Amino acid sequence: xxxxxxxxxxxxxxxHFHGSIEQAELLYDYPVFTVNKEKIHDVLKFLKEDADxxxxxxxxxxxxxxxxxxxxxxxxxxxxxxxxxxxxxxxFFPMIHPEIPTATDLWPAANWMERETYDFYxxxxxxxxxxxxxxxxxxxxxxxxxxxxxLEDQTRxxxxxxxxxx
Amino acid sequence: xxKKEKKNTASSADTHPAADTKEKEYSTLNLGPTxxxxxxxxxxxxxxxxxxxxxxxxTIGYIHRAFEKxxxxxxxxxxxxxxxxxxxxxxxxxxxxWHMTVEKLIKAELPKRAEYMRVIIMELSRIADxxxxxxxxxxxxGATTGFLYLFQWRExxxxxxxxxxxxxxxxNIGRIGGFDRDxxxxxxxxxxxxxxxxxxxxxxxxxxxxxxxxxMDRTIMCGPISGERALEYSFTGPxxxxxxxxxxxxxxxxxxxxxxxxxIVPVGTQGDTYDRFMVRQEEMWQSLRxxxxxxxxMPDGATHANIPDFFxxxxxxxxxxMEALIYHFKIVMGETDVPKGEVYHCVEGGNGELGFxxxxxxxxxxFRLHFRRPCFIYYQAYPxxxxxxxxxxxxxxxxxxxxxxxxxxx
Numbered sequence: 001x002x003x004x005x006x007x008x009x010x011x012x013x014x015x016h017f018h019g020s021i022e023q024a025e026l027l028y029d030y031p032v033f034t035v036n037k038e039k040i041h042d043v044l045k046f047l048k049e050d051a052d053x054x055x056x057x058x059x060x061x062x063x064x065x066x067x068x069x070x071x072x073x074x075x076x077x078x079x080x081x082x083x084x085x086x087x088x089x090x091x092f093f094p095m096i097h098p099e100i101p102t103a104t105d106l107w108p109a110a111n112w113m114e115r116e117t118y119d120f121y122x123x124x125x126x127x128x129x130x131x132x133x134x135x136x137x138x139x140x141x142x143x144x145x146x147x148x149x150x151l152e153d154q155t156r157x158x159x160x161x162x163x164x165x166x
Numbered sequence: 167x168x169k170k171e172k173k174n175t176a177s178s179a180d181t182h183p184a185a186d187t188k189e190k191e192y193s194t195l196n197l198g199p200t201x202x203x204x205x206x207x208x209x210x211x212x213x214x215x216x217x218x219x220x221x222x223x224x225t226i227g228y229i230h231r232a233f234e235k236x237x238x239x240x241x242x243x244x245x246x247x248x249x250x251x252x253x254x255x256x257x258x259x260x261x262x263x264w265h266m267t268v269e270k271l272i273k274a275e276l277p278k279r280a281e282y283m284r285v286i287i288m289e290l291s292r293i294a295d296x297x298x299x300x301x302x303x304x305x306x307x308g309a310t311t312g313f314l315y316l317f318q319w320r321e322x323x324x325x326x327x328x329x330x331x332x333x334x335x336x337x338n339i340g341r342i343g344g345f346d347r348d349x350x351x352x353x354x355x356x357x358x359x360x361x362x363x364x365x366x367x368x369x370x371x372x373x374x375x376x377x378x379x380x381x382m383d384r385t386i387m388c389g390p391i392s393g394e395r396a397l398e399y400s401f402t403g404p405x406x407x408x409x410x411x412x413x414x415x416x417x418x419x420x421x422x423x424x425x426x427x428x429x430i431v432p433v434g435t436q437g438d439t440y441d442r443f444m445v446r447q448e449e450m451w452q453s454l455r456x457x458x459x460x461x462x463x464m465p466d467g468a469t470h471a472n473i474p475d476f477f478x479x480x481x482x483x484x485x486x487x488m489e490a491l492i493y494h495f496k497i498v499m500g501e502t503d504v505p506k507g508e509v510y511h512c513v514e515g516g517n518g519e520l521g522f523x524x525x526x527x528x529x530x531x532x533f534r535l536h537f538r539r540p541c542f543i544y545y546q547a548y549p550x551x552x553x554x555x556x557x558x559x560x561x562x563x564x565x566x567x568x569x570x571x572x573x574x575x576x
Binding site for chain 1: 226227230232234235236238239270271397398399400411413418419507508509510512519521523525527533534536538542543545546547575576
């Protein structure tokens with residue numbers, strides 16, 4: 001089932017976005033596509049509006065940082081409720097220029113999810129109507145979920161506890 | 167506050183029909199952050215035209231507790247306590263959702279008995295969750311009786327949780343791989359007694375409100391949302407079903423043996439407060455049906471999966487058996503190896519699809535853990551739903567959406 005879905009979506013994406021689909025894999029029975037960031041908006045629009053695929057429901061949108069701490073990623077979970085098929089779309093981009101187009105024009109629900117992602121990872125969603133922090137305080141000057149910020153006292157310089165690994 | 171500031175506080179373009187050429191003057195009202203009627207810490211800055219809401223801006227994050235960051239420092243078993251504190255009205259569902267996510271990652275197979283026991287716990291907490299939501303709707307319309315009357319039944323559910331895990335609200339119930347032990351015999355009796363006696367009290371509550379003219383006039387077409395709009399806003403759970411979309415994770419992606427049970431998914435038509443109330447009412451009846459079936463068909467056998475790497479061995483084994491001691495030590499110190507991988511698991515929480523997106527790099531803690539919190543996602547439609555309505559409808563809409571501050575802010 002999942003393998004068929006992966007093949008089908010993969011074929012369609014390759015037809016329309018030749019060369020922009022960097023990876024298609026099955027992770028724990030979940031089809032996952034890695035898309036070039038330049039094409040991410042077009043791919044999402046295509047997945048949503050294609051009559052056959054019809055991934056009309058944005059289940060989740062979140063961010064992540066890669067293990068090398070040089071890239072950020074945005075992860076979209078899409079759902080077609082009629083056929084009950086789910087896919088995950090990922091895109092990665094370097095941390096020095098973390099900008100990707102917004103998905104708020106496709107799903108109003110992306111509004112707060114993108115604000116949350118911006119809040120924690122500093123990913124700038126170009127075209128978002130109101131990209132400001134949502135859960136953290138406005139004065140915060142860091143993006144707390146990035147790995148370079150430790151759990152406690154992110155910006156303190158005077159406290160270094162080698163033994164217990166602050 | 168001066169007039170100039172007022173304009174800045176309430177945002178967005180003025181879409182009001184310009185019947186009179188003179189610019190209309192609005193007043194700004196701060197609803198919250200700690201308003202007794204909102205049952206939690208929610209702030210909404212309302213732009214009011216008399217008593218009609220013209221525009222609204224929600225501010226959230228007042229009880230943000232950095233769960234996703236904390237989770238990156240904790241071994242898998244210790245993350246359950248974080249999930250408790252999200253939707254604290256139905257903590258066991260969150261706990262089970264997290265356990266199942268880890269079980270998916272480590273590919274553990276659970277015995278049927280453990281899965282049925284989980285179903286009982288989850289449905290009991292769904293009832294507890296819906297009791298809170300529905301009685302509070304009654305409370306906010308001025309009917310305090312139902313609230314006090316049904317709350318003692320929520321206490322009985324919490325007594326059952328207390329028997330099983332020692333806690334009432336933030337339960338930390340169960341383990342990765344099942345339950346630490348079978349329910350005590352008296353708890354089985356309590357569950358049976360609850361299933362038998364609750365319908366009587368619940369029927370009385372239903373009679374009090376369901377066909378009550380005052381209640382119906384108050385709630386019908388109060389804060390409505392269409393099915394299309396609800397889907398665009400990624401609504402899930404009772405709020406989506408009230409708008410007429412029959413999406414239920416228990417049916418679409420059955421977990422924990424939900425495919426074995428016979429129940430219906432109630433849907434509404436208008437997505438207003440009354441429909442949300444009625445959907446939750448019917449869901450409580452369905453939850454009772456599920457519990458009855460689970461009690462009737464309860465299989466015998468083990469209450470946890472055979473995964474010694476993750477499940478603490480019994481104490482007498484630990485004292486007398488070398489392997490058990492090693493496992494015990496490794497689990498407690500969080501030194502168990504987990505496979506690398508990425509999983510997304512979702513359960514039907516009290517408010518909708520509660521998702522766990524987990525990336526493991528093989529270390530002792532998750533590399534990345536994201537909670538898909540249904541409240542957070544659907545609460546952004548709130549300003550749209552209350553626009554054009556009265557201030558008192560805004561209160562009612564919020565309580566019928568069952569926005570839980572803990573889940574909203576993670």
